[in-house]
Amino acid sequence: xxxxxxxxxxxxxxxxxxxxxxxxxxxxMTEVFLRSPSRGYQAPLSLFFTGLAGAVSLSSAFEPARPVxxxxxxxxxxxxxVTLVVCVALGLxxxxxxxxxxxxxxxxxxxxxxxxxxxxxxxxxxxSTELITLFINIEVLSVGTYALTSYLxxxxxxxxxxxxxxxxxxxxxxxxxxxxxxxYGATGSTKLSExxxxxxxxxxxxxxxxxAGALLVAGGFAFKVAAVPFHMWTPDVYEGAPTPVTAxxxxxxxxAAFAAMIRVFLVLGKGMDPSVPLALFSGLAYLxxxxxxxxxxxxxxxxxxxxxSSIGHAGYLLVGVAALFVTAEAPAGDGFRFFxxxxxxxxxxxxVAARADALKGLLFYLLAYTVTTxxxxxxxxxxxxxxxxxxxxxxxxxxxxxxxxxxxxWAFAMAVFMLSLGGVPPTVGFMGKLLIFRSAVxxxxxxxxVVGVLTSAAAIxxxxxxxxAMYMRPAPEDERIPVxxxxxxxxxxxxxxxxxxxxxxxxxxxxxxxxxxxxxxLGQ
Amino acid sequence: xxxxxxxxxxxxVLALLSAGMVIASRSxxxxxxxxxxxxxxxxxxxxxxxxxxxxxxxxxxxAGAIMVLFLFVIMLLNLxxxxxxxxxxTFGRVAGALAAVSLFALLALVVMGVKGAPTAMAxxxxxxxxxxxxxxxxxxxxxLLPFExxxxxxxxxxxxxxxxxxxxx
Numbered sequence: 172x173x174x175x176x177x178x179x180x181x182x183x184x185x186x187x188x189x190x191x192x193x194x195x196x197x198x199x200m201t202e203v204f205l206r207s208p209s210r211g212y213q214a215p216l217s218l219f220f221t222g223l224a225g226a227v228s229l230s231s232a233f234e235p236a237r238p239v240x241x242x243x244x245x246x247x248x249x250x251x252x253v254t255l256v257v258c259v260a261l262g263l264x265x266x267x268x269x270x271x272x273x274x275x276x277x278x279x280x281x282x283x284x285x286x287x288x289x290x291x292x293x294x295x296x297x298x299s300t301e302l303i304t305l306f307i308n309i310e311v312l313s314v315g316t317y318a319l320t321s322y323l324x325x326x327x328x329x330x331x332x333x334x335x336x337x338x339x340x341x342x343x344x345x346x347x348x349x350x351x352x353x354x355y356g357a358t359g360s361t362k363l364s365e366x367x368x369x370x371x372x373x374x375x376x377x378x379x380x381x382x383a384g385a386l387l388v389a390g391g392f393a394f395k396v397a398a399v400p401f402h403m404w405t406p407d408v409y410e411g412a413p414t415p416v417t418a419x420x421x422x423x424x425x426x427a428a429f430a431a432m433i434r435v436f437l438v439l440g441k442g443m444d445p446s447v448p449l450a451l452f453s454g455l456a457y458l459x460x461x462x463x464x465x466x467x468x469x470x471x472x473x474x475x476x477x478x479x480s481s482i483g484h485a486g487y488l489l490v491g492v493a494a495l496f497v498t499a500e501a502p503a504g505d506g507f508r509f510f511x512x513x514x515x516x517x518x519x520x521x522x523v524a525a526r527a528d529a530l531k532g533l534l535f536y537l538l539a540y541t542v543t544t545x546x547x548x549x550x551x552x553x554x555x556x557x558x559x560x561x562x563x564x565x566x567x568x569x570x571x572x573x574x575x576x577x578x579x580x581w582a583f584a585m586a587v588f589m590l591s592l593g594g595v596p597p598t599v600g601f602m603g604k605l606l607i608f609r610s611a612v613x614x615x616x617x618x619x620x621v622v623g624v625l626t627s628a629a630a631i632x633x634x635x636x637x638x639x640a641m642y643m644r645p646a647p648e649d650e651r652i653p654v655x656x657x658x659x660x661x662x663x664x665x666x667x668x669x670x671x672x673x674x675x676x677x678x679x680x681x682x683x684x685x686x687x688x689x690x691x692x693l694g695q
Numbered sequence: 696x697x698x699x700x701x702x703x704x705x706x707x708v709l710a711l712l713s714a715g716m717v718i719a720s721r722s723x724x725x726x727x728x729x730x731x732x733x734x735x736x737x738x739x740x741x742x743x744x745x746x747x748x749x750x751x752x753x754x755x756x757x758a759g760a761i762m763v764l765f766l767f768v769i770m771l772l773n774l775x776x777x778x779x780x781x782x783x784x785t786f787g788r789v790a791g792a793l794a795a796v797s798l799f800a801l802l803a804l805v806v807m808g809v810k811g812a813p814t815a816m817a818x819x820x821x822x823x824x825x826x827x828x829x830x831x832x833x834x835x836x837x838x839l840l841p842f843e844x845x846x847x848x849x850x851x852x853x854x855x856x857x858x859x860x861x862x863x864x
Contacts, residue, residue, distance in 0.1 A: 174832070174836050175836055175837050177836075177839060192847065199854065240839060240840040241837055243838075243840040243841065244840055277864045279864060281854060281857070281858045282858075284854060285851070285854060285855060285858065288847070288850070288851045288854070289851075291847070292847070292851070295844060295847075301840075301841070303841050304840055304841045304844060307841055307844040307845055307848055308844055310848050311844065311847055311848045311851055314848065314851045314852050314855050315851050315855065317855065318851075318854070318855030318856070318858050318859050321859055322858060322859075322864060323864060324863065324864070333859070353805070356809065376810065377808065377809060377810060379804070379805045379808050380805055380808070380809060383801065383802065383805040
């Protein structure tokens, strides 16, 4: 039997995930050796580990792409960039958690530990290049978030949310695994690099098996990123989960799941007719953009509105994913003509350049969405009162009435986040949408770009409704001054508002860096 | 028709029958016991596939440990056999049923169309294939990363279970 040797350098790409893992274990241990009831140090401690992991992934971001562990994972700039986005989401979520948990008398080491565990799963997922490793890491991040969803058990909502998320999540994982099994049956390997080599032959021998496997895998991923028609769980779970957890779910889980989906389908797309993944992802993108934004329109509950808005944003990201599969020449034979003529690249644009542009747009959008959405959930977390939660009025639009007079800083930050989510310049949300839609137009996916712009315009209505409530409605008389005052929340809001504006005005440095980060290791 | 084929069909048909019983039977205890039977017959098919270790683990872990826990939980919950309300026919249910049936039909078509290929393994290799030694060697060398990831998964699951099971946080 061949015993492969694994050089020590193969462990280097895992360092960010290992740091997060060690941090989680340290936080668990702080509960064991607890000497005083004050737990104020736990959030800074988690923040330290998050920052360390982020710094390490940043420092390794420019190393050349290479496979590690015999092709079970890959070290590439793409995975480093995704890990960095995850660390940003985690850091901001931890900052908002401390005040949120303390006001509910629920600050425990396990909470931060589970957050760090989930984040290390996300980091590992971004670099997995083998279907079983990928599945296990999806489960690590999912199990962490299942437990976090029902962490606070006040009223029936968290229990319902946790149970729903667990059952549907397990179901979708099973679908993904079934698809992976079919792909293994067709290609005889679970490593993406080996599958890419065998795929053309496998496709010629038994096309139905390959396509069925790819479809099921896509279905499993579509659930994780909350794409329509796999979105039903999102509003209930996002509403029932503790607000900082919702922030981590909407930003970190989405980023990691998108990263894994892109990696898998770039490999599968090399072997099969590229118009199949193109039709699949443009179909999902159309549905997700339209349905997500339409369902958000009537929401008066701001937390539910943000949940539907996160579905809509998954749709914009799917536009970027679809743009990855457009080729320079029409594929031979009769490919799927799902939406009229086959889109082609703009003249003078090479496939490599178009793909790098689309990846850069996707990464930038993920970063932009992360700072914006975690910030807006941070405002929600600061405003909600625990006694309103069982009644379900904790996140009503009325809670925002007159916020500009009572807490002008928060109102301004929330206004910035809402404008960024709506894609209004000069915020980072606008830059993200610009990059995504530009690569859609460059690749000939004009229909997707048009629908994207139209739905963004419609979305401004429900985002601005929050701004109007904050600035133009009088505060209710009996309203007590909110609510959770803590340095963590204030810092998180200030940082994310600053990031939204600065990245919106001067995106250059980050986009240049992400341009380099758009390299993936996909096998030879 | 050799003995292997006869055994395969016996195990397959019995596994399908007992899996059907899991869904069809009204009492949760009967369902759980049918699940035990399903696991046993699945273990039989694993043996036919030369995956001896997996077959033993299937019986020990699933049919043994996990199903005992299942039965404990069912008995602790003390479920009485009450007739539930008749499910109403709604648009969502009909659409869901249609989607499930069409997915099943699609997958059945795909699986029926699979062309089997004779294995490329030599006899000596086949004899080693499903043994504990071969499994261990693969798991701890080539599959090191997924193996470690599983230990991370188990740790997260334990911590998560303790958090969820706490009376109140």
